[in-house]
Amino acid sequence: MTPMHPRIKHHDYSGIAVLAALACFSGPCANSQAPAAAPPETVQWHVTVAPPATAQAGQRTAIELTGQILAGWHVYGLKQHADGPTELRFKVDDNQVAQQLGVPTGTATLRRVDPGFGFEIQYYTDSLKLSLPIEVKPQAVAGKHQIPVSVRFQSCSERICLPPATVHLLVDIDVQPHV
Numbered sequence: 478m479t480p481m482h483p484r485i486k487h488h489d490y491s492g493i494a495v496l497a498a499l500a501c502f503s504g505p506c507a508n509s510q511a512p513a514a515a516p517p518e519t520v521q522w523h524v525t526v527a528p529p530a531t532a533q534a535g536q537r538t539a540i541e542l543t544g545q546i547l548a549g550w551h552v553y554g555l556k557q558h559a560d561g562p563t564e565l566r567f568k569v570d571d572n573q574v575a576q577q578l579g580v581p582t583g584t585a586t587l588r589r590v591d592p593g594f595g596f597e598i599q600y601y602t603d604s605l606k607l608s609l610p611i612e613v614k615p616q617a618v619a620g621k622h623q624i625p626v627s628v629r630f631q632s633c634s635e636r637i638c639l640p641p642a643t644v645h646l647l648v649d650i651d652v653q654p655h656v
């Protein structure tokens with residue numbers, strides 16, 4: 478420990494630093510991403526195969542994703558500025574049943590200039606619905622299967638942004654033999 482000079486008054490600021498950190502986590506902080514032991518469920522996700530949930534091997538269809546967003550929260554959209562928030566991503570994971578054919582499309586986003594970023598952001602409030610084109614693989618075995626998908630997103634309120642998260646979901650599909 479460094480010796481203290483006898484004529485200079487020394488202060489212990491460690492308590493103030495702790496209080497400042499707590500204030501930041503409980504109040505507004507620009508672009509803050511406060512770690513949370515148990516973050517709130519800000520979005521309820523649901524996926525289905527576009528009706529009907531039956532497809533033949535080799536057939537094209539779509540996976541539909543819906544998200545119900547908790548009041549007071551928003552989820553960033555599919556397209557963002559390169560220096561902006563985490564974009565929403567929706568994709569088919571590796572599997573033996575289906576493959577992704579394109580990019581997701583769906584609900585129009587809201588737009589506003591975010592003062593923390595200094596440019597326009599795209600986001601969803603309340604709910605969103607996306608459609609992801611897929612093809613049932615020609616070699617897919619007939620029967621009931623589940624297609625794994627991933628949704629990467631970031632949700633924020635007016636006070637806090639949670640770290641980006643990825644949820645893994647399974648989509649039921651009944652594969653019919655190729656005729």
